[in-house]
Amino acid sequence: MAQIVGGIFTSHVPAIGNAIAKGLQDDPYWKPFFDGFHPVHRWLAAAKPDVAVLFYNDHGLNFFLDKMPTFAVGAAARYENADEGWGLPVMAPFPGAQALSWHIIEHLVASEFDITMCQEMKVDHALTVPLALSWPGADTRPVTIVPIAINTVQHPLPSAKRCLALGRAVHEALRSWKSDERVVVFGTGGLSHQLDGQRAGFINKDYDHFCLENLGPAPDALTRHSAVDIIELAGSQGIEILNWIAARGALGESVREVSRNYHIPISNTAAATMLLETVTALQKVA
Structure with missing residues (x-):
């Protein structure tokens, strides 16, 4: 079976991508955020994952309001990036873990999840920025990817409980994947932020720390709030916590927990990074 080595949870603000492109990692404004990735880099060098399964939300590059799947799983051989209008450099394509994608899709459908299967799929900053943060300056692609997009834009939104169940079904699929590949899971977006409307600039530190404290040991605690409750607590874009929950x-x-970083603000966003490592039965006994 495949081995799930751990999970990386991080913000995906487009401004982070611009900071990377301009080499601003040591700028006083950006340094507190980028410093949070030093433990992630060390961990990845030791863990050596082969595949990344990424839960993220599309911002109009692949889906728009006229066609918005609740859950979409990529099943492509490769994934193209394109200009989104943020001034971000267009990245080279990402290779897909196509066989694993279909295995996950088949398991999700058998588990009664109605998903959209995408044999062609563009990926935006919600996926490219976290990968660039995790493997800075990589000339080649260190992992193949399985992108899983969650609707955080068009109401009605999926519940936190449903997203957690989706993630647990993906876990079952990974555990049944007959391969010795090492898998790292990503949850991207957030934390609390609202970019428009009367509450533009809204950040809720208390809710953010509630999420960070419970994500590892008690993820079901994050499902006590409805999607509308989360928007009230975390802002209209803070609903991206659904990606972390999944x-x-x-x-x-x-x-x-291996590491945690929380820094505000970055582009009116509460930016956070967390690294969770899976614990095997043998490690628990030790």
Whole structure:
């Protein structure tokens, strides 16, 4: 079976991509955020994952309001990036873990999830920025990818409980994948932020820390709020915590926190990074 080595949870603000492109990692404004990735880099160098399964939300590059799937899973051989209008450099295509994608899709459908299967799929900053943060300056693609997009834009939105269940079904699929590949899971977006309307600039530190404290040991605590409740608590774009919740479900029950970073603001956003490592039965006994 495939081995799930851990999960990386991080913000995906387009401004982060611009900071990377301009080499601003040590700028006083950006340094507190980028410093949070040093433990992630060390961990990835040791863990050596082969595949990344990424839970993220599309911002109009692949889906728009006229066609918005609740859950969409990529099943492409490769994934193109394109100009989104943020001034971000267009990245080279990402290779897809196509066989694993179909295995996950088949398991999700058998588990009664109605998903959209995408044999062609563009990926935006919600996926490209976290990968660039995790493997800075990589000339080649260190992992193949399985992108899983969650609707955080068009109401009605999926519930946190449903997203956690989705992640747990993906975990089952990964555990049944007959391969020795090492898998890292990503949850991207957030934390609290609202970019428009009367509450533009809204940040809720208390809710953010509630999420960070419970994500590892008690993810079900994050499902006590409805999607509308989360928008009230975290802002209209803070609903991206759904991606984190789904990714946490994909890790399984036993995890330990390796590192955590929380910094505000970045582009009116509460930016956070968390690294959770899966714990095997043998490690628990030790």
